[in-house]
Amino acid sequence: xxxxxxxxxxxxxxxxxxxxAIVVGACGGDDDAPEPAQSGVSAEELRQIVSEEVAKSQQPxxxxxxxxxxxxxxxxxxxxxxxxxxxxxxxxxxxxxxxAVAAAAAQGAxxxxxxxxxxxAVAAAxxxxxxxxxxxxxxxxxxxxxxxxxxxxxDVDKAVSSAVMQAAEGTLSAADVRSILMEGxxxxxxxxxxxxxxxxxxxxxDAMMTTRETIIFSDLDWTSAQxxxxxxxxxxxxGYGYPTDVVFGSTLPLFNxxxxxxxxxxxxIWLPNQDEAWAEAQSMGQVVAIGESLGKxxxxxxxxxxxxxxxxxxxxxxxxxxxxQYKTLFERTGSGGKAVxxxxxxxxACDGVNTAQVSGYGLDDYVDILRPGxxxxxxxxxxxxxxxxxxxxxYQWGTNAPAxxxxxxxxxxxxxxxxxxxxxxxxxxxxxxxxIAVGPDVLQRAPxxxxxxxxxxxxxxxxxxxxxxxxxxxxxxxxxxxxxWLKGNEDVWSTWVTDEAQASIQAALASDNIPxxxxxx
Amino acid sequence: MARLNSMQSxxxxxxxxxxxxxxSRFKKWFIGAGAVLAIxxxxxxxxxxxxxxxxxxSTVQSSGDSPxxxxxxxxxxxxxxxxxxxxxxxVEASWLFDSLSTAIIxxxxxxxxxxxxxxxxxxxxxxxxxxxxxxxxxxxxxxVGALLYMGFMGLWPNTIDTIALMVVAVxxxxxxxxxxGVLMARSRTADNLMRPILDGMQTMPSFVYLLPGxxxxxLGKPAGIFATLIYASPPVIRLTNLGxxxxxQETVEAARSFGSTPLQLLTKVQIPMALPTIMAGINQTTMMxxxxxxxxxxxxxGGLGIDVLRALQKNEPGNGFIAGFAIVFLAIIIDRxxxxxxxxxxxxLSVG
Numbered sequence: 001x002x003x004x005x006x007x008x009x010x011x012x013x014x015x016x017x018x019x020x021a022i023v024v025g026a027c028g029g030d031d032d033a034p035e036p037a038q039s040g041v042s043a044e045e046l047r048q049i050v051s052e053e054v055a056k057s058q059q060p061x062x063x064x065x066x067x068x069x070x071x072x073x074x075x076x077x078x079x080x081x082x083x084x085x086x087x088x089x090x091x092x093x094x095x096x097x098x099x100a101v102a103a104a105a106a107q108g109a110x111x112x113x114x115x116x117x118x119x120x121a122v123a124a125a126x127x128x129x130x131x132x133x134x135x136x137x138x139x140x141x142x143x144x145x146x147x148x149x150x151x152x153x154x155d156v157d158k159a160v161s162s163a164v165m166q167a168a169e170g171t172l173s174a175a176d177v178r179s180i181l182m183e184g185x186x187x188x189x190x191x192x193x194x195x196x197x198x199x200x201x202x203x204x205x206d207a208m209m210t211t212r213e214t215i216i217f218s219d220l221d222w223t224s225a226q227x228x229x230x231x232x233x234x235x236x237x238x239g240y241g242y243p244t245d246v247v248f249g250s251t252l253p254l255f256n257x258x259x260x261x262x263x264x265x266x267x268x269i270w271l272p273n274q275d276e277a278w279a280e281a282q283s284m285g286q287v288v289a290i291g292e293s294l295g296k297x298x299x300x301x302x303x304x305x306x307x308x309x310x311x312x313x314x315x316x317x318x319x320x321x322x323x324x325q326y327k328t329l330f331e332r333t334g335s336g337g338k339a340v341x342x343x344x345x346x347x348x349a350c351d352g353v354n355t356a357q358v359s360g361y362g363l364d365d366y367v368d369i370l371r372p373g374x375x376x377x378x379x380x381x382x383x384x385x386x387x388x389x390x391x392x393x394x395y396q397w398g399t400n401a402p403a404x405x406x407x408x409x410x411x412x413x414x415x416x417x418x419x420x421x422x423x424x425x426x427x428x429x430x431x432x433x434x435x436i437a438v439g440p441d442v443l444q445r446a447p448x449x450x451x452x453x454x455x456x457x458x459x460x461x462x463x464x465x466x467x468x469x470x471x472x473x474x475x476x477x478x479x480x481x482x483x484x485w486l487k488g489n490e491d492v493w494s495t496w497v498t499d500e501a502q503a504s505i506q507a508a509l510a511s512d513n514i515p516x517x518x519x520x521x
Numbered sequence: 522m523a524r525l526n527s528m529q530s531x532x533x534x535x536x537x538x539x540x541x542x543x544x545s546r547f548k549k550w551f552i553g554a555g556a557v558l559a560i561x562x563x564x565x566x567x568x569x570x571x572x573x574x575x576x577x578x579s580t581v582q583s584s585g586d587s588p589x590x591x592x593x594x595x596x597x598x599x600x601x602x603x604x605x606x607x608x609x610x611x612v613e614a615s616w617l618f619d620s621l622s623t624a625i626i627x628x629x630x631x632x633x634x635x636x637x638x639x640x641x642x643x644x645x646x647x648x649x650x651x652x653x654x655x656x657x658x659x660x661x662x663x664x665v666g667a668l669l670y671m672g673f674m675g676l677w678p679n680t681i682d683t684i685a686l687m688v689v690a691v692x693x694x695x696x697x698x699x700x701x702g703v704l705m706a707r708s709r710t711a712d713n714l715m716r717p718i719l720d721g722m723q724t725m726p727s728f729v730y731l732l733p734g735x736x737x738x739x740l741g742k743p744a745g746i747f748a749t750l751i752y753a754s755p756p757v758i759r760l761t762n763l764g765x766x767x768x769x770q771e772t773v774e775a776a777r778s779f780g781s782t783p784l785q786l787l788t789k790v791q792i793p794m795a796l797p798t799i800m801a802g803i804n805q806t807t808m809m810x811x812x813x814x815x816x817x818x819x820x821x822x823g824g825l826g827i828d829v830l831r832a833l834q835k836n837e838p839g840n841g842f843i844a845g846f847a848i849v850f851l852a853i854i855i856d857r858x859x860x861x862x863x864x865x866x867x868x869x870l871s872v873g
Contacts, residue, residue: 012653013646016665020642252836334626334741342740346818346827347834372740373819373830376728380735387611387736473583474601475591480583487587 212242215446218254218266219246219519221375223401223470223478224463228267228293230482230518231458235493237515238508239501240448244517250375252277259286264442265453267293269435270398273300273349278435288443290450291436295459299410300350300397300429302341306407308391317412318361321393327366330393338368342381342394346371353425354395357413360426375400382406398432404467448498455496462492479518483509611736622743625689629742632685641672652854655861663857667850676828676847683814683824683851690746690810694754695803702761702802703787712762719755727752727816735820745813745822752816753809760802764795800863804856811852825851 215236217229233244247254247263255274257263259281269278269289281287302318309315315326321339330339341358344350351371358367372378378394382402385392396403413428414420420427436453443450462485470481486493487509494502534542544551564572576595582588636644645668652664671680705712731748738744768791776790792799818826828844831837 009650009653012650012661016646016649017642020646332739332741333623334630345834346821347831370740370821371827372821373815373826376732377735377740377820380732381740384611384736384739387608388615469583469585472585473581473591475581475593475597476583476589480589480591484583484585484587484589487589488585 213445214243214245214517215265215442215449216245216247216263217517218258218263219248220254220266220268221248221250223404223467224294224398225268226478227463227466227481227485228458230479230515231486231493232265232267232453232456233515233517234482234486234508235452235497235501235505236446236449237517238513239497239505240446240452242446242449244515246517246519248519255281258437258439259284261439261441264439265449266437269437271433271435272430273432285440287437288440289435289437290443291454291456292434293436293456293458294398294434294463299431300344300395301410301413302354302394303396303403303408303410304391304393305386305389306409307389309409315411316409318357318363320411321361321363321366329391335368335370339366339393340370341367342378342392343369343371344395344397345375345378346373350395350397353429356425357427360420360424361413370394398434404464405471448501452496452501457492457496462489479514483514607733607736610733614737618737618743622738622741625743625746626741629685629689632688633681636681636685637678641677645669645672648854652858655858655865660857660861664854667847667854670850671847674843674847676825676844679823679825679827680847680851683811683826683848686742686745686749686814686817686822686824687807687810687855690749690753691803691807693746694750694757694806694810697750698754698757698802698806699761699799702758702799703765703792705758705762706765706791715758719758722751723755725751727813731816731820740821742822744820745817745824748820749810749813749817752813753806756805756809757799757802760798760805761795764798764802765791767798768794797863797867800859800866804859804863807855807859808852811848811855814848 217233219226219229229246233246236242236244247257249257251270251274254263254266255269255277258266269287271278278287282289304315312326312329314320320326327337327339330341331337332340341354341363343354355369358364358369372381379400379402382392382394382396383406386402386406396408402408414426416428416430421430436456438450438453466481466485469484470476473480476484486505490502490506493505497505577592578595578598579593581591581593583591639647645665648668649661649665653661671677701715705715727748730751731744734744734747738747772790772794773786776786781789814824815826815829818824818830825844825848829841829848832839832841832844
């Protein structure tokens with residue numbers, strides 16, 4: 001019995017060995033490579049492919065189109081339009097032309113193709129009813145007329161708002177708006193008549209208020225976005241009479257929500273982090289940028305706690321990490337004697353960038369990269385080390401909570417250049433641009449809110465004040481923080497809103513009203 | 522007709538009696554409904570409809586130029602107390618967590634190094650032979666096929682990490698779980714005390730204890746083991762308890778009458794007889810440990826969860842399924858192997 005059993009085992013071993021031999025032979029015969037699937041390409045070949053790709057991406061962006069040609073095209077388009085300009089402002093044309101040229105050049109289009117595209121875009125825009133810039137142009141013209149003494153500025157204000165309301169409802173085209181205003185301005189209407197138009201428009205607007213659809217804000221899962229949402233919600237509800245609501249979530253789902261029209265306003269779209277998704281959504285016309293929030297001075301960077309730098313004052317740049325004492329300082333069990341650098345979340349774009357940066361700075365032999373699977377895990381690791389006042393080295397970005405709450409110091413890195421970014425990435429992150437974005441339908445149905453958001457100037461200094469206050473008042477929710485800021489900064493937000501809206505927001509603040517759309521926390 | 526009438530009046534109880542019977546039978550219900558109605562009326566009169574729970578403990582004025590009134594809620598007070606406790610533990614017990622984490626990492630490292638040192642064909646063959654020795658041809662072919670799938674999909678290093686993580690987690694779970702299960706089987710108090718704790722361990726959403734886990738251990742494998750232990754150790758505890766309780770009273774008395782000491786009773790009679798149930802518990806613990814692979818990867822514990830997470834973050838369902846199936850295959854292999862092993866054990870036990 002035992003003998004026959006043994007033979008079977010021997011046969012199995014024999015068969016398996018033969019199979020392995022065949023498989024391994026077929027795969028190139030590197031016995032100890034755990035991933036034979038990759039053995040088709042040698043390191044040399046790989047390197048060559050990479051360098052070719054890099055060379056490709058380094059080629060000048062528009063090899064077939066000279067600046068003169070582009071200039072000629074733009075002028076051509078502008079002059080062709082000047083005669084029949086109906087609904088498009090010069091700024092928009094310029095924007096369109098630039099966009100088209102950049103897009104076309106990236107794909108290697110010829111000058112003729114680009115020109116055709118530009119003209120097509122301009123024609124399409126001309127047929128379009130109203131855009132924000134249009135209205136702005138109309139307003140400027142009206143104001144010019146007023147300055148000429150034909151209307152009082154109040155009249156103009158009211159006439160403008162009525163025209164804007166009608167335009168938003170789609171009953172008037174941009175051209176109509178403009179002609180009404182010009183008529184009014186050029187003494188075709190008396191002040192009484194204008195006032196009548198205005199009164200009617202206001203009545204219509206009051207009627208509209210009751211049937212207005214809710215504006216839904218994307219409640220991104222970090223504090224600055226939520227505080228900005230609360231402030232914008234307060235202004236939207238009490239200043240302009242739209243009901244508001246929020247949908248809570250993380251970056252990617254909420255961006256998809258904005259594209260699909262499930263949410264309507266996102267106060268923070270981080271570029272270049274979201275470059276790809278943003279460009280795609282924008283080219284499909286699913287999102288529209290209407291301004292910037294927070295300003296440009298927020299970076300993603302490698303940081304250490306401030307208490308650590310006090311202890312090691314000479315550690316102030318990534319280059320300093322090439323010192324064996326820091327290997328042991330940041331070492332953790334299992335890191336193989338190297339310093340542990342906590343990178344950004346696994347699978348995020350920044351994870352790839354950080355890995356390239358570490359290699360680019362020549363830190364591969366000094367640093368072991370640890371990748372958390374979630375943003376909260378990354379933060380918790382930093383909080384834990386901070387609590388114990390232990391050494392910590394890792395990645396933090398802009399408005400992430402620890403970056404605001406804790407005292408962290410950025411390690412110096414070589415300054416950002418396009419050239420390094422698109423090749424080795426051995427330089428710091430580019431300063432972030434943070435856009436305010438809305439769905440295209442919001443332009444139509446809530447033009448007043450859109451123009452408020454266009455004036456948005458909640459910058460980083462303002463947010464830092466809020467964060468500091470929240471740190472002093474641990475019981476405060478984001479709602480409280482927004483309320484506190486609105487109460488103390490009327491001089492700031494009043495520049496974003498119309499006089500009427502300002503008055504009603506003041507009234508709401510005085511009577512401690514809370515927007516219905518604010519979530520509990 | 523007349524007969525029918527007389528029957529009804531003669532034999533059925535009077536309406537009054539029916540009513541009193543009905544009332545006395547549902548007395549409790551009537552009292553309850555009355556009480557609810559009374560509470561409803563009183564609260565409607567005093568507080569009106571759409572009443573909210575009072576959650577505010579106190580209000581404080583915020584700092585700053587234009588102060589805002591801040592509510593301090595019951596939840597904030599409770600939450601802050603727990604936060605303080607966690608913070609205190611983080612600092613004061615760091616020596617304990619540090620030494621635990623060093624021990625865990627060293628044992629994991631050793632296991633990983635050994636498995637990675639062995640050439641993969643040997644590893645596959647060894648596991649295949651083990652599968653054949655405890656099971657049948659089908660288990661052998663499945664094991665070999667699944668392992669080759671992991672290898673050729675480029676998941677081999679992470680599979681090894683996962684296996685090492687599970688071996689250590691299950692070993693710790695057994696070391697902690699067996700004595701706890703025995704204790705529960707022997708003492709009713711321990712049983713009553715442990716039961717809700719085990720329920721909590723199994724149902725508490727893992728992120729809730731993951732965060733303190735990271736605060737205590739930092740990112741890495743120890744935090745992953747910590748989370749896995751909390752989620753996966755209840756079955757081995759529960760089933761050890763059950764297995765020992767299931768040993769028949771006659772057997773125990775027989776052993777006693779032969780003069781065996783309590784220790785002998787436990788190690789020579791109760792545990793061997795409960796072994797199939799205990800093995801089922803270990804099997805369950807292993808399966809649940811595998812289910813935590815993705816969660817463990819969130820705290821940078823490595824393993825196949827990394828591939829799943831990366832696929833999720835990058836919106837690549839294909840890669841997600843590839844890594845997901847690797848986890849499923851690993852689970853099936855381990856499940857079938859431990860089951861077959863347990864059956865074999867039982868057979869030898871009953872024969873011997």
